[in-house]
Amino acid sequence: MSMTGVLRPGHAQIRVLDLEESVKWYTDVMGLKPMGRDSQGRAYFKTRAERDHNSVILRQADHVGMDFFGFKVLDKATLDNLEKKLQAYGVATERVPAGDLLETGERVRFKIPTGHTIELYAEKTAVGSGVGCTNPDMDVIDQPGITPIRLDHCLIYGDDLDGARDLFVNVLGFTLVERVKLEDGKTDLAVWLPCSAKAHDIAIVRHSEKDKMHHVSFQLGTWEQVLRAADIMSKNRVSLDIGPTRHGITNGTTIYFFEPSGNRLETFSGGYDHYPDMEPITWTWDEVGAGIFYHDRKLNDAFLSVVT
Amino acid sequence: MPKFVVRIEDTGEQYACADGRSVLVGMEALGKKGIPVGCRQGGCGVCKVQVLEGEFTRRVMSRAHVSAEEERSGCVLSCRIYPSSDLRIRVVGAMKKNVCRPALPTGTPSVEPA
Numbered sequence: 148m149s150m151t152g153v154l155r156p157g158h159a160q161i162r163v164l165d166l167e168e169s170v171k172w173y174t175d176v177m178g179l180k181p182m183g184r185d186s187q188g189r190a191y192f193k194t195r196a197e198r199d200h201n202s203v204i205l206r207q208a209d210h211v212g213m214d215f216f217g218f219k220v221l222d223k224a225t226l227d228n229l230e231k232k233l234q235a236y237g238v239a240t241e242r243v244p245a246g247d248l249l250e251t252g253e254r255v256r257f258k259i260p261t262g263h264t265i266e267l268y269a270e271k272t273a274v275g276s277g278v279g280c281t282n283p284d285m286d287v288i289d290q291p292g293i294t295p296i297r298l299d300h301c302l303i304y305g306d307d308l309d310g311a312r313d314l315f316v317n318v319l320g321f322t323l324v325e326r327v328k329l330e331d332g333k334t335d336l337a338v339w340l341p342c343s344a345k346a347h348d349i350a351i352v353r354h355s356e357k358d359k360m361h362h363v364s365f366q367l368g369t370w371e372q373v374l375r376a377a378d379i380m381s382k383n384r385v386s387l388d389i390g391p392t393r394h395g396i397t398n399g400t401t402i403y404f405f406e407p408s409g410n411r412l413e414t415f416s417g418g419y420d421h422y423p424d425m426e427p428i429t430w431t432w433d434e435v436g437a438g439i440f441y442h443d444r445k446l447n448d449a450f451l452s453v454v455t
Numbered sequence: 456m457p458k459f460v461v462r463i464e465d466t467g468e469q470y471a472c473a474d475g476r477s478v479l480v481g482m483e484a485l486g487k488k489g490i491p492v493g494c495r496q497g498g499c500g501v502c503k504v505q506v507l508e509g510e511f512t513r514r515v516m517s518r519a520h521v522s523a524e525e526e527r528s529g530c531v532l533s534c535r536i537y538p539s540s541d542l543r544i545r546v547v548g549a550m551k552k553n554v555c556r557p558a559l560p561t562g563t564p565s566v567e568p569a
Binding site for chain 2: 164165209210211212386388405406407408409410411448449452453454455
């Protein structure tokens with residue numbers, strides 16, 4: 148796919164109950180690199196392999212969940228063009244000034260029909276991955292934390308799935324890759340949507356409340372690293388949801404777990420490549436368990452119930 | 456290692472909660488049931504209980520699920536409290552598998568709201 152519009156997930160701002168406890172956990176257990184704090188007290192992180200300045204932003208609050216999820220677009224002309232398209236589609240947009248997030252340019256912010264705040268931006272300072280762009284060495288994991296490759300995608304829960312799906316597909320150029328149908332065989336319970344050739348960059352599940360976060364996901368290189376992540380989680384008494392196991396949907400191997408404020412995160416590996424000419428994959432209601440957790444072939448209690 | 460007995464009034468289940476474990480994780484660690492288990496980190500609210508009797512220490516929990524007034528009346532998330540005496544509790548929280556109800560045909564108990 149020739150990528151000229153929305154490139155990839157770029158940042159997620161997550162609310163936490165105790166910032167200092169969380170900063171320590173995201174640094175030591177997740178193995179993310181602290182990238183400083185801003186005047187509002189928000190704490191910034193990136194993975195070791197990410198080149199842009201930040202991808203995870205923590206904000207202390209009295210309730211948890213996700214403030215917003217941002218996608219990087221190709222350049223400023225693309226940002227202007229996508230903002231016009233959103234407005235023409237009837238979506239109200241606002242501009243958040245450059246520098247509001249550290250080392251990040253102007254952002255176009257809008258609400259999607261599920262109530263979530265999504266952002267687009269073109270500029271974030273490229274600070275490099277640590278191995279550089281000239282004759283780079285392998286980035287051998289030599290620290291105790293999980294050390295994922297990148298912020299990869301998120302799964303959100305909200306009421307107007309159809310409206311949000313159509314906005315991503317019709318306005319922002321995302322592709323529908325997989326879907327789960329409810330028992331009526333028509334209504335989407337869930338959809339998986341990449342803006343790239345990945346299996347997903349965002350996924351949406353139908354839910355009775357607006358603006359809920361199911362998980363933010365980080366990519367690992369191999370199944371072996373998924374097992375290593377599980378060992379690190381147990382050693383650090385991390386609250387496990389399910390895994391290690393495999394998703395039927397996307398084919399990824401996975402662990403779901405909860406960070407210190409109860410927001411669900413995922414570390415995963417694998418997943419197929421998707422191109423826009425491919426027919427979407429459909430999961431029927433009676434096999435949704437295998438779609439979500441391929442080995443158990445059933446949903447765990449928390450999957451449809453526990454969100455932040 | 457001091458252990459305090461937690462009694463879940465709804466079911467009559469009781470267990471010895473090991474020192475350093477929250478009421479919720481203490482229950483899970485012994486294979487006991489009665490309180491719904493969610494994030495175990497004070498964020499999701501499904502493990503909410505009312506403490507009827509006993510002393511405990513607490514850690515910060517989400518205000519979206521426990522208001523200051525509720526907290527004063529002994530309503531807490533069981534994943535964020537640590538017994539400092541024997542406790543009697545009543546379960547308030549529930550797993551709400553709330554896939555949008557209007558779109559959900561009847562007769563699908565696996566996602567009916569609890």
